[in-house]
Amino acid sequence: MSSRGPLVSIIMPAYNAEKYILESIDSVIAQTYKSWELIVVDDGSVDSTSVVVRNFKDRRVKLIEQINSGVSKARNSGIENAKGEYITFLDSDDLWEKYKLEVQVSYMLNNPSVILSYTDYVSFINDGERVKNKQLYPFKIKSLKDRILVFNFIATLTVMVKSKILKDVGGFDIDLFGPEDWDLWIKISKMGGIGHIEKKLSLYREHEGGISKNKKRQLEEEYKILLRHVLAQDNEKLRKYALWFHNLKLSSYYFSKQKIKSFIGSYIAMIRVLPFKVENITYPLKRLFKL
DSSP: OOSOSOOEEEEEEESSOTTTHHHHHHHHHTOSOOOEEEEEEEESOSSSHHHHHHTOOOTTEEEEEEOSOOHHHHHHHHHHHOOSSEEEEOOTTOEEOTTHHHHHHHHHHHOTTEEEEEEEEEEEETTSOEEOOOOOOSSOOOOHHHHHHHOOOOOGGGEEEEHHHHHHTTSOOTTOSSTHHHHHHHHHHTTSEEEEEEEEEEEEEEOTTOSOTTHHHHHHHHHHHIIIIITTOSOHHHHHHHHHHHHHHHHHHHHHTTOHHHHHHHHHHHHHHSOOOHHHHHHHHHHHHTO
16 A cells, blocks of 8 residues: 555553564554554663664654653653544554554545544464453443443554544543543543444453453442443433443452452342343353353
């Protein structure tokens, strides 16, 4: 594909990323769509991350260095410096299929009412083995704008958003820990359409022991999102779905920590939210016991 077309700004936050960042940048350079700039924001790394980035001779690869301030501030620094009509995100250990930008730019141009699009993705572990992404809920919500209020199904590495919209909403909330992307997608969804590209164009790297040590705090932060955006909704069904899903994750957390009393409490709270159906009771158990 020629270099003509709207400029896409790719934001890559990086912290001590020397092990994988070369591979991630290579997946950007391999894109069939050539009208892009890659803004790597080194968030105070103490390894050779910045050296690896500087070794790229491609002028489209740019480096910003800042004191360690966290991933949201790093992404916001990239957004502030972005010159593209569209903005995308790729973490410094993840990868893209080579047609990712080409397919997504074409989709955005052909669907002008869409201000944010996302693709499907595949998870993989370091030896290259791909991991199946599992469905997390037994109910279906057709509207993407409604679904994003219930849970975050949009992975950051799959997103392409109109730059003006992203800057208008103020980027990522740096005071949130964990669900800052979910908060941002909800704010963007209030300003225009969301589009889903049903192609696996992004590769998310899972690390051994990758379950966050701060999972409980993340769940607490997610409840803040529910209070901010969801529980004030007039749509009772969405409120119930959101509470059901939140309590499902709480149940899973307490079960993994063998906190039986808390697990039982959150499980009962979950099944009380929705009308009685066998699948609303058995589905969480299947997830917990991997049946």
